Amino acid sequence: MALEKLFIISAIGVRLLENVFAVPVEELFDTPGIVAEDIVDDGGSILLPLGTQLSWLEKRAGQIIDRLKQSGIKAVLVRREKGLTTEELRELLAQAKLPVRTIGKKLAGGVVDAIGKVYRSIASGQGREELLSPLLAYGKTLSREIGRNPSILFSLLKVRERDEYTFIHSLNVSLVAGSLAGSIRPGNDPFLEQIVTAALLHDLGKAHIAPAILNKPERLTEEEFDQIRRHPEAGERLARQAGIIEPAILQAIRWHHEKWEGTGYPDRLRAEVIPLPARITAVADVFDALTAERAYKGAMPPREALSLIIEASGVHFDPAVSGHLLRSMGLFPPGTIVELSDDSLAVVVSLTRGDLMRPTVLVQLDGRGKPLQDIRLIDLRRSPHFIRKALSHLGKAAV
Numbered sequence: 001m002a003l004e005k006l007f008i009i010s011a012i013g014v015r016l017l018e019n020v021f022a023v024p025v026e027e028l029f030d031t032p033g034i035v036a037e038d039i040v041d042d043g044g045s046i047l048l049p050l051g052t053q054l055s056w057l058e059k060r061a062g063q064i065i066d067r068l069k070q071s072g073i074k075a076v077l078v079r080r081e082k083g084l085t086t087e088e089l090r091e092l093l094a095q096a097k098l099p100v101r102t103i104g105k106k107l108a109g110g111v112v113d114a115i116g117k118v119y120r121s122i123a124s125g126q127g128r129e130e131l132l133s134p135l136l137a138y139g140k141t142l143s144r145e146i147g148r149n150p151s152i153l154f155s156l157l158k159v160r161e162r163d164e165y166t167f168i169h170s171l172n173v174s175l176v177a178g179s180l181a182g183s184i185r186p187g188n189d190p191f192l193e194q195i196v197t198a199a200l201l202h203d204l205g206k207a208h209i210a211p212a213i214l215n216k217p218e219r220l221t222e223e224e225f226d227q228i229r230r231h232p233e234a235g236e237r238l239a240r241q242a243g244i245i246e247p248a249i250l251q252a253i254r255w256h257h258e259k260w261e262g263t264g265y266p267d268r269l270r271a272e273v274i275p276l277p278a279r280i281t282a283v284a285d286v287f288d289a290l291t292a293e294r295a296y297k298g299a300m301p302p303r304e305a306l307s308l309i310i311e312a313s314g315v316h317f318d319p320a321v322s323g324h325l326l327r328s329m330g331l332f333p334p335g336t337i338v339e340l341s342d343d344s345l346a347v348v349v350s351l352t353r354g355d356l357m358r359p360t361v362l363v364q365l366d367g368r369g370k371p372l373q374d375i376r377l378i379d380l381r382r383s384p385h386f387i388r389k390a391l392s393h394l395g396k397a398a399v
């Protein structure tokens, strides 16, 4: 094999072509990439086929390395996937037209009124039955709405009174959190309902905080900020006093301000120790807060909010949950015309669950802009090519 003659001088392999490296067998699994040629043994059996994602085989790395060595193979051609930089992601998001749907004004108004009643009755120490039944009914209705379409839903309501913001925000957080729950555990209706209801109640502890502090455009004093920081614990206490025992609801209330790196409040929990309902609510909470219009700030476009959340993945947010937000938004929605890494042009035909960056595409024009004779459907997860950029959307102006 020609590669045996290569003198390997680098710890990460020798660069042969754009993004293609000859990687020593021992270092094969140290960096992600795609096998760029069929690796065969002397008997002609394929040991590693072209297009194999090395990350798929990580668990069997030791075994594969041994087998390659036994067959006398010293290096493998690997195409390194070009990871998107933050700048490139920003650019892609700037081009993307994100599908955001809304729910009916009547339903939204009903939910907001119910949340208002619940917050007020809980704050005044009233019982559970009165509290939960209308809210659970709305939880079911909203879950059904969310279940119909995985894209992010919003209410159309605008804040009319200052103290209404928390209720409208709670509704929006429940819609976004519900979309995320549906994407994280597809088909699990009880989980979706739990998350929707938990998110409706996540800021319950704010029931005791004066609207003047909640809506203050200026910088908060230390004392005011302390009050705000106490709302997760206060909320959990109020919920327990009202007889709420559902773990998902209590977890979302207490831990929705925890951060993935362990710098949040109130308990400085980190990573997966933070329960999933709280990690989902945290992403939905910030996404809605950024995209909401307040007296003191304009609404940020969804794609910018998404970009900020992706940048804060692994720091503030669970990267898996933010990935689901990206997917729910459909970074390359079906119909997007994309340029692939071999210069060919393709149309996105379906999204790939678990890998938004690599949908299935229909290649239309080759690298020189000539229409192809045969239609080629490519699942980019199983191809050495990747999307370089989105160009436009079928039937729409350039996005």
Ligand SMILES: [Fe+2]
Pocket: 202, 203, 231, 256, 257
């Ligand atoms: Fe909160």
